[in-house]
Amino acid sequence: DIQLTQSPSFLSASVGDRVTISCRASQGISTHLAWYQQKPGKAPTLLIYGASILQNGVPSRFSGSGSGTEFTLRISSLQPEDFATYSCQQLNSYPPTFGQGTKLEIK
């Protein structure tokens, strides 16, 4: 199985900050990576797929990049509603594994 490792696991930031979350795959997955946002007690929501394609309705302050084994999710200017847990998922091969999540907290 492909392992996904996110860094950091916890991130403290303020409204208006720019933040970056990384996701590293244990083997190359081209650009077959998705990012999800999850708030406490809620189901995940899809933010980005194909490593960099913004899902319809997702604010443009979110962006994704990367290919192969290194991927990045960026939020350009944090808004109060962005404080949540972010998880990456590889869609290259079965089983489609997830990263351990990055919890973004208010500083």
Next chain:
Amino acid sequence: QVQLVQSGAEVKKPGASVKVSCKASGYTFTSYALNWVRQAPGQRLEWMGWVNAANGNTKYSQKFQGRVTLSRDTSATTAYMELSSLTSEDTAVYYCARVMYSSSPVPGSLHWGQGTLVTVSS
């Protein structure tokens, strides 16, 4: 709008089975597969498998092969996940999610149900 409504929380004893339902609406049910994903407390999301709503074909994670059965009822636009031989390690929130087809070999999950908490305890 697309909606997936799951059945309510369950408490089961070790060794028992659980069956979770996922009622779909707002789209053509047979046009999309449904993923099942679970999340144990404090753990990462874990894909269990998918069911093709059109023909009932399934694909399972090897981890759950032999213990999980995914099915669907097209007349009821409902998908089901049954997990047997439960242990405490199966305590988790179970989600159904309508797939999103893209250029990737494996479909991601676009629309999610609200989740069903399954607690396994003696």
